[in-house]
Amino acid sequence: MNNNCIKQFQGGVAARMILGSLAAFALLAVSGVQAQEKANDDREQINFSLIPPVTPTAITPPEGSHLFLVGHAFGSQGYVCLPKEGSVSWTVNGARPEATLFADFFGEPIQIITHFLSHNDDPKAPQPVAFGNATWQSSFDSSKVWASATPATTIAAGTDQSCPNTGSIACLLLTAIGTEDGPTGGKILSKTTFIQRLKTKGGSAPANPATGCLTTSDVGHQVLVPYTADYLFYRAGE
Numbered sequence: 583m584n585n586n587c588i589k590q591f592q593g594g595v596a597a598r599m600i601l602g603s604l605a606a607f608a609l610l611a612v613s614g615v616q617a618q619e620k621a622n623d624d625r626e627q628i629n630f631s632l633i634p635p636v637t638p639t640a641i642t643p644p645e646g647s648h649l650f651l652v653g654h655a656f657g658s659q660g661y662v663c664l665p666k667e668g669s670v671s672w673t674v675n676g677a678r679p680e681a682t683l684f685a686d687f688f689g690e691p692i693q694i695i696t697h698f699l700s701h702n703d704d705p706k707a708p709q710p711v712a713f714g715n716a717t718w719q720s721s722f723d724s725s726k727v728w729a730s731a732t733p734a735t736t737i738a739a740g741t742d743q744s745c746p747n748t749g750s751i752a753c754l755l756l757t758a759i760g761t762e763d764g765p766t767g768g769k770i771l772s773k774t775t776f777i778q779r780l781k782t783k784g785g786s787a788p789a790n791p792a793t794g795c796l797t798t799s800d801v802g803h804q805v806l807v808p809y810t811a812d813y814l815f816y817r818a819g820e
Contacts, residue, residue: 634814635780637744641737641755643776646819651770653695653813657681658806659751659785663795672787672795672805677751679716680806683813693721695771697813702728704760715759718777718813723768727815729756729777744780751785751809754778771815778814785809 632649660678663670683695699714707728715728735755740748756779761772785807794803
């Protein structure tokens, strides 16, 4: 083997080692604290030693739920001006979420999840399937969870230390209504049972209707309102 071949071989090995190390570091960022492996399915067994926060009963997951992942979201809530009771409003439909969730890794933010509205593809999803459900998709294995909240699992911002910012979008406990493994069998999010949205900041619909939703001629106008929040993901106890 000539020197050029040796250099190419060594360079290729080095590159693969570096990429492999980066991938391993990224996986550790998902776990937050530690990952426990089981021989039968490594992808399923990313378990985490995280402590659930104290929250009001309405937005607290049921006993036996296991917190396994936390991400901080940066994104927007999208609103559409629609008719309402002879007038118009930004709040006829639920807001459309679009966000990216990050976790800290050695002090650096690493993208772990994308959050958006999408069709619920789980065959066990509630029927009829809604236009779109809130969706979270892993940036590592593309597994998904769809989830929804109800008025009973909602608290107004500014009413608890877990949701301190008055005037922001509400804090929620969302129940999984569909999941999907990643295309290669990844299950980081597909065993999710509950999601908490806490420490919201911003994201509420414009309070002043003159901001583009005043008369019927404004129907169809849209606005994106920036927000941040923490999302906490739970599985059945393990």
